[in-house]
Amino acid sequence: MADGALRPWNWEDPQELAATVDRFTEDLARVEKLSLELSAAVLDRSHFDRLGLTGIEFAAFKTRHPQALGTDLVSLIAADGARTGPGQVYRIDDAAYFAEMDITGTLPVADDTVDWVYAEHLIEHVTLHAGIAWLTEVRRILRPGGLLRLTTPDLRVYAESYVNDDGFFGKHRRRMNRALSGVAPAMPERGAFMFNQLFYVYGHRWLYDLEELRHALTSAGFAEDAIAVRAFREGARPDVAELDQVLRNDETIYVEAVA
Template sequence: MLTPQPVAAVEVEHPLRERLSQKFKNYHLGCGPVIIDGFLNIDGDFASTGMQWKEEVVYVVDDRPMAHFLQYDLRKGIPALPGSLDVIYHSHLFEHLSDDEGIAFLEDCHRVLAPGGLMRLAVPDFGLWCTNYVDGKEAFFDWYRRTYLDDDRKRYATRGAVFAAMLFKWGHQMAYDFDALSGRLTAARFVDITRCEWGASPSLSLIPVVEAPSDDRRLESVVVECRKAH
């Protein structure tokens, strides 16, 4: 259970973006219950963290002085000044945005990153799902049914039923493979677009902890790193 302690209520005379940009250079967007030390962890869904957070108040979590959380609706835009961030991380967030929302979100990520700033993201790998479906990889669909669908073999009896549940059951609005992500990122003016392994990063030493080998999402994710041009 996360234990919140408010540390920085936003004052009227200090706009939110200005105040946060003075303190935080690394943002974890759509964090849910995964709180990364050294990042401002942001989520707009009270339920995902199991706590009642006050909006636009920064909290220290679990007595970890480097673990900060902000409850904030990212549909209002990323709360940071242009060119102020060094790193943006988000995992299994982007697929929950509509096509138009996703385009606007990537443009906003580009806006707030400093030149040379890094973004790392992970989403369900639509290409992997399609390949496993066509190739009849029953073990993959059995794993997903067992892990995420309460092993309900009556409702999700076939590969198609499991595939459809992944696409539509969790509020997903889009699906991406690496090529689709690369195209979206290129259109948003990101460069050095690179496919990465889950839990491994040439740039971020904390990734093996954040993307743990025990996390089941490693089996279905495409992970990408990219940068804002200098």
């Protein structure tokens, strides 16, 4: 991406910023090489076994897990102009597998197919109704005893920081400024801005604390006693927990649920 390609960037105009983020996402969706591996309207266990896959990472153009299928709503575009399409699984740059999936609809995966599912900072981008419907689909495609690891910004962290002025906003702002240095201007320092951006920036639609996540998960059919709070990169499956990204771990709640 050329320097300044994301400018203008106005933190205080969520609608304009959304268009900027869309352009950024389009850039991330560009890859060097696409290789079609298989076509199937519905993926089942035999497809996963054939490719040596055990789980799905949602909202991942190129998953880092060697046995994961990365998925996203956005099509990937190769250097030669080839692009992904629904109902197909691709090898991306000879490094990872990818298939287009829309979490607001029925997932193109058979019942009891995968051992695990991972989704980082995804569920907050859809409505509560859509989030519960997606979690219901996740539970359907997990094998009995399969694991879901779900991460999302913790509303309680933001609310407590706003009320108590505990220093979190300043630390998080500095972290984000370092990550976006040369790409975006500094985030405003005001507490009200830091609280509001969680709701109105990034395309967020519904925010969660632990109680709200438990509501969504139990509404989707996960048992209350099958839900556990985890720490950053700690969980029942270390290989899945290792997918946690460092950048936003200060604001994130980590939850696992067993099907």
